[in-house]
Amino acid sequence: MTEKWWHDSVIYQIYPKSFNDSNNDGIGDLRGIIEKLDYLNRLGIDLIWLSPVFSSPMKDNGYDIDDYYAIAEQFGSMEDMEELIAEADKRGIGIMMDLVINHSSDQHRWFKESRKSKDNPKRDYYIWKEPKADGSPPTNWRSIFGGSAWTYDQQTEQYYLHTFAEEQPDLNWENKELRQELYQLVNWWLDKGLAGFRVDAISYIKKSGFKDQEVNGPDGLSSIFEASANQPGILNLLDELKAETFSNYQIVTVAELYTEDNKRMQEFAGDAGPFDLVFDFRHVDLDLSEGSEWFKARDWDLIELKERLNEIQKTYAGKRRATLFWENHDQPRSLNKYLNETEINERSIKMLAAVFMLQRGIPFIYQGQEIGMSNVKFENIDDYQDLATHGLYQEALKAGYDKEEVMEVVWRRSRDNSRTPMQWSDAENAGFSEAEPWLKLNPNYQQINVEENLKDDNSVFYFYKELIKLRKNSPYQEIIVDGKYQPLLKSDPNLIAYLREKEGERLLLAANFKNKEVEINLDYQVEEIILSNYPEFDYRALKAKRLDYQLSPFETILLKVK
Template identity: 40%
Template structure:
């Protein structure tokens, strides 16, 4: 493939902004669109090429914006449509792209569509949602469970039927088998595409179609008491149904009418099922989100085998992608520790494919402990004994040493950590050894070197806790060697001797060193070597 055939979303990198927590411009303690605008120069400096903004639509905020009551508006908490138009303009002015969250699986129970659907059994919009009679004994239609705890069925007194909700009862699922629902959502997509947004990250894409017969989900034989109650059954019939691919193909058809827009799907599935979302002839999602760096155990053997399996499974013409953090999972620094988080950053930004970076991970931000009486997240509130709140990974961005880390002049909606005066953009920008300086240099190198952003991936066999591979493009070759343990280790590939110069390392003192043959690696060390 020649360079000019690569599109912006293949060559660049995506940065997720959780708008409540990025920057507050009006002192109410909650981030907003004007706040994001104020910080675009930072993102440009960092080397970000696309900004993905989590939901900003009108919403009762039962699930912090993932319960939408109007798909074509802006929640007053975040600003106005004029603010959005300005954000889009300012992003494009800096030669970056803007990706919006699209939540097509469910609406808020306060959405006009649901209010109509709920009003009577013969309302024209009744079939826009999934309504079912109780069983003869009055119980739920089947054993499906809600992700946020409890049954996925809610009884409606007025019309004497149950409706299905995969998440909160305030988030009824749309019936995507209904062509009217499909057309209404495609209109929503066109509304934003016509405005000029550059793509969508589609929430819970694999949930969008359910088994027509509503068969019971099988029990999960491996369920552990500390897991979410949702995991008591295997969601074999409530997610990832064959017909979902027809819906994704239709969404892609809408996107194809516009130039170079990207369709990203949120999908938590094993590799062999994940790659089916690229669709027939790559007419599905451009990027079915690959979460293996979030979900797998952090060890070299496991990751190496899965990386190679993923590379082999991607269909011809499909493009890989990688994610190490998002608003639903503990931060990478809290999962693997401070020292390994740098190694994780190097892995994310040197693997073949589009990387997605979660705000604050470039600072080494950690999950912030939130006292029980301050928990906001419904997942945490509904299962208090499970310690499953997502709040710790959603705390405000740490900008500087001033009060509230420069995030707000008011009381922040979630607390900041005690160490924010040391861990922030302002301090780290000045420190050449900081997390941020490391990320800044790594991103710059990645974007300057075609081998690192569009080059081929060549696996390298290693022993012990090391993970290694080569990225190559035309004459340039880079060897990446990562020690995924805290102990020293030796890189000694069989029957081959690599020669080159270290051009980037997690310990910058090692840079410019020449290497040949055996490399002695320190614990938590990552090397990016330009081969001769």
């Protein structure tokens, strides 16, 4: 039915540190994931994407790798990793790892060698530049985490470049020897039986000319994004990566890329591109202001959200596939983004689930999303562990915001919102661990947890399970997986609606984003009611020549129509 083995897959992302702690040290681990494979199998997912578990000093929760051939001690051993791959495979689940090759840790042996001297054989594995005449950094680039993207090294009296934290020096992809080292490690992991990779921050591997950019912030710096994201020539490097590694295995790859240019995005995805899929962030970042004050809240409405969702679907039409997601480890919880806090309930959570899961593409469910986990409001900034959150906090204070305003920003956008420990039960520490967790729990774990969800046939968990079943084992599978996507009601401020169509058969999804009744009027005859988040309602009245219906607050329905 499908062109690729993964075209009907559902992917579940695990943030290992926060998923399940098997040895009660307060930190999630690989054996903790093995313990929960039956739970994930029950949900119905096909692939697990693991955030990094490589050896790391953990300055950025594993996205700073000091040994690509080793597992971080806090997560377990290589034997645990191999057992996870094998045990998942027994259940028909593949394991995808997070491939972080834009940068390494400053504790990696390559960087330790590189910084010893200007003529060290590994010097060119990283990007070193002379200071300006006044001793200042080579360019005015601002790192993603705030502050200069350059750090001065006293020993060799040069600066090295880091797109992210200073402990994460950028690898120099212009060095052929380095690239071969990277390809070797990718193939080493693929030979262990991985099902694929999510490729981190790959937008940044090709740098432009090392020149100052136009200042775009009160700090006198310019975002490194303008200087090094998706630069001309990047595709040559990525095509080589694919030829040397990915193309020799039956795997799936998804890249983290940032661009709003449709044509540019299409170049990266699909058979002709270096990756099978790319994450497109246009719909999840619509609340961010552009420029240096990106942390400032931006107003948006449902029409704009629909425009972005529809544009993404248009970008990945044909043989390409969109990545369907509301959340990940870098995003706050979707419930708090797309709903008012007072409007988060079982109906509205299910409505959001249906809207993204039934579009055309590959769904990614982030841990806890399937039970309705939400943002957290820690009162003290010191309770947050995320580097980017602390950088954002300082940047906002410098921009003139007072602490109360900045904490509102943190509550809205902190990456720790999605990193609080998984809520397994209402027991102490939410059943995540017998020890105090590395990051504080969301206090609502006593009401929102896996155990409660599994006891209730009408829970959010079982609704996600039903959505997955529709995609994988139902009479409508081919339409949902392969059917065309046609947006409806583009200018309606209250409703999202779209058609899925294949070989003359049509499904219609309608979702009310408002906490009030909203009328829907469409010229379609209803043949069958397939799914609803109001299952107790009598839908016989819908079987009419026209779809004229009052949608209840946050109601969503999937219909077969003609």
